[in-house]
Amino acid sequence: MSGFDLSGLTASFNGKRVIGPLSLTVHPGDKVALVGKSGAGKSTLIRLIHERVNRDSSLIPQDLGIVNALSVFHNVFMGQLDKHATWYNTITLARPFARDRAEVNALLKSLGMTEKLWTPAASLSGGQRQRVAIARALYRNASVLLADEPVSALDGPMANSVMTLLRDRFSTSVIALHDVELALNYCTRIVGIQDGQIALDQPSANLVASDIMFLY
Numbered sequence: 001m002s003g004f005d006l007s008g009l010t011a012s013f014n015g016k017r018v019i020g021p022l023s024l025t026v027h028p029g030d031k032v033a034l035v036g037k038s039g040a041g042k043s044t045l046i047r048l049i050h051e052r053v054n055r056d057s058s059l060i061p062q063d064l065g066i067v068n069a070l071s072v073f074h075n076v077f078m079g080q081l082d083k084h085a086t087w088y089n090t091i092t093l094a095r096p097f098a099r100d101r102a103e104v105n106a107l108l109k110s111l112g113m114t115e116k117l118w119t120p121a122a123s124l125s126g127g128q129r130q131r132v133a134i135a136r137a138l139y140r141n142a143s144v145l146l147a148d149e150p151v152s153a154l155d156g157p158m159a160n161s162v163m164t165l166l167r168d169r170f171s172t173s174v175i176a177l178h179d180v181e182l183a184l185n186y187c188t189r190i191v192g193i194q195d196g197q198i199a200l201d202q203p204s205a206n207l208v209a210s211d212i213m214f215l216y
Ligand SMILES: Nc1ncnc2c1ncn2[C@@H]1O[C@H](COP(=O)(O)OP(=O)(O)OP(=O)(O)O)[C@@H](O)[C@H]1O
Pocket: 013, 014, 018, 036, 037, 038, 039, 040, 041, 042, 043, 044, 045, 178
């Protein structure tokens, strides 16, 4: 699966509706940026989409989901935990296989983090932790990327290099982004969220940054 057609998406907290009901169709090859002001419902929508497409997606959540007690290697390896037998995962915990070490190392190299393979995640910086979550999503290699502010802790050049990597590695994606320029440069479709509803849905090619500002 690389596209999806979801309807009846709703979320409420304490009896207050924060998303929907809304429908979202994502075609194979769509690279969707979710934009909108803080609290508009972007993270909630990413979570709702993930609940529906789950195993077919690579997820980068806003809280990253990093396990501090584990090494960088093991955090990245978790991206494929459900693809291996239990015995394989158990052996990997103590003594990772050379093929997996090489694959994870290559991913970390593309993210400028080779020397951190065996570092405990607890001792990483915020930007390094974010890159571990990105490496985990790349390692999972699902057909769809769902990401919530995946480059918010990275400096400008690194943010651009990671967005290029994600664009090239995932043909279909939905990425919540607060940086409108990144959204326009790296995504093919802009979906604007306002008060839990879709207030804008246009190809990026038809838009400039000022067209999106009414959402903020
Ligand atoms: N666990 C929760 N309990 C109560 N309210 C919540 C919870 N999670 C989100 N909300 C509320 O739902 C609304 C949408 O939140 P959400 O995190 O989806 O927004 P967002 O667009 O991703 O914001 P940001 O850009 O700041 O991350 C907000 O009003 C928020 O306060």
